[in-house]
Amino acid sequence: MNMRDNRSSKGVCLDSFEKDSIAEKRNELYLDVFDPQLFRKNAEIVISRLEKYLADSSIRGLALTNPSVLLQAAKEMMTEEHEVIASLDEEKLGAIIDLYIKTGIQVHSPGSMGRQFSGVIPLAGIFDLISSIVNQPSSFYEAGQLPNVVERIMADEFNRFIGWEPGRFTMVTTSGGSLANLTALLAARNDRFPRIWSEGMCALERQSPPAIAVSEDAHYSVCRAVGILGIGEEQIVRLPINQERQICIEKVRPALEEAAERGMKVFCIVASAGTTSVGAFDPIDELAEIAEEKNIWLHIDGAHGGSLLVSDKLRHKLKGIEKADSFAWDAHKMMFVPAPCTLLFYKNKEKSYGAFHQDASYVFEKEPDIYTEFDSAGKNFECTKRPLIMNLWVLWALYGKALFADKIEYLCQLTRHAYQILKEEPDFETLHQPEANILCFRYLPSNLRKSVFPDFQVAIRNRIREEGKFFISKVDIDGVGALRVVFMNHQIDVDHFRMLLYEIRKIGHELLKEAM
């Protein structure tokens, strides 16, 4: 026997003391942490607290906590026992749940009007729990069979509203709209500049540098993607917007021509179907015509407003969507499922595989069989990926389209109503006609002097947040601060909006008084 064999045989040989202690440890684990009955008991504690939370219809927004106070509170809930597995302290479990709930934006309350994530449909949350327990990361069919099949089903369901050729298009889920935008832009770049993937930017040699054209109001993730792709933010061509903050179609050709004169090669136009700031819809149909004529990839960032497709009354906002090359759609916004859940569609299935080219024998097969044909890993960046589609599918499967369409229509209607209310109030300024469920405006009392109080809107917004009753957001419109509300919850009605206006006036007066 040589030295090496000696060592390895010693390594696997356990003495009786070690054997005993391993068995003991395993028993301990099974007795407590993994005990199914204990799971049930814990789940009941959680469910009953969540039930109370959902039943609370009081008006509340966000109680912003000092982070150092919260840090301390969280630390105090941690066990000091680390030598043996601590026994579960149910009281602490309850306290952690309460703290978690209390410190969040109260998405289920009518006071929450500030962000684009949903007050989720509770059944979707229950499904999220199942996904966590059965743990089926879904980039590969073998690990997530139902999720991968269901992705195909949902792709076909939603394609009814898009209208691509069945069998030719494809859809993949991603962890958020930002990643979907990055993935689509990568597919576009690799399609138009195929050598960059392997050779890097030096493949371009003396070619014009790749550039993309986006609205002045595009989401920051698009510009970030341009940076990540090595295209460079300086190669972004900004397309001017009109009064309604949509891409101004008359100015697109001149902007593209000017870019070409400056030696840029625009290979992709990104249009928004619902901008983040005001929910404006760019003219997809007309942009598609220009894109086709110039052989430019058209990507639609429908992270926010893609959901309007499910409504017969609102679908026209995305007229021309079938002409797009790719389309990102966040279901965790207006489809009311837990974040993240994003669907990225491609008109042409082949192009979706262009985003990534990888060989990895431990996961990828050279020749797909009936199983691996359903893998999504070739199309998404994530390796271990949450089965994102399940929450959405189960709602769609059990309740059907109307659950979403009705809620979306109500929220868009409510937003138009709120806009009408503002129009009649002389001390409020409207900034756009709402196309979806986002509304931006300013409070301008007659005794406000902008030169004295330039960030008045932001100050109002922050004070509202401090008081905790309502939660709204802010945005710069033409470089000047504005208040922004996003209606994501059907429990909000016009009276809640009127209460918000009352609150804004009250706080505005207080702020002006304090500034004097």
Ligand SMILES: *Cc1c(COP(=O)(O)O)cnc(C)c1O
């Ligand atoms: C929210 C949003 C994004 C980003 O999506 P995430 O899911 O938050 O990553 C991108 N574009 C638009 C228009 C959005 O509204």
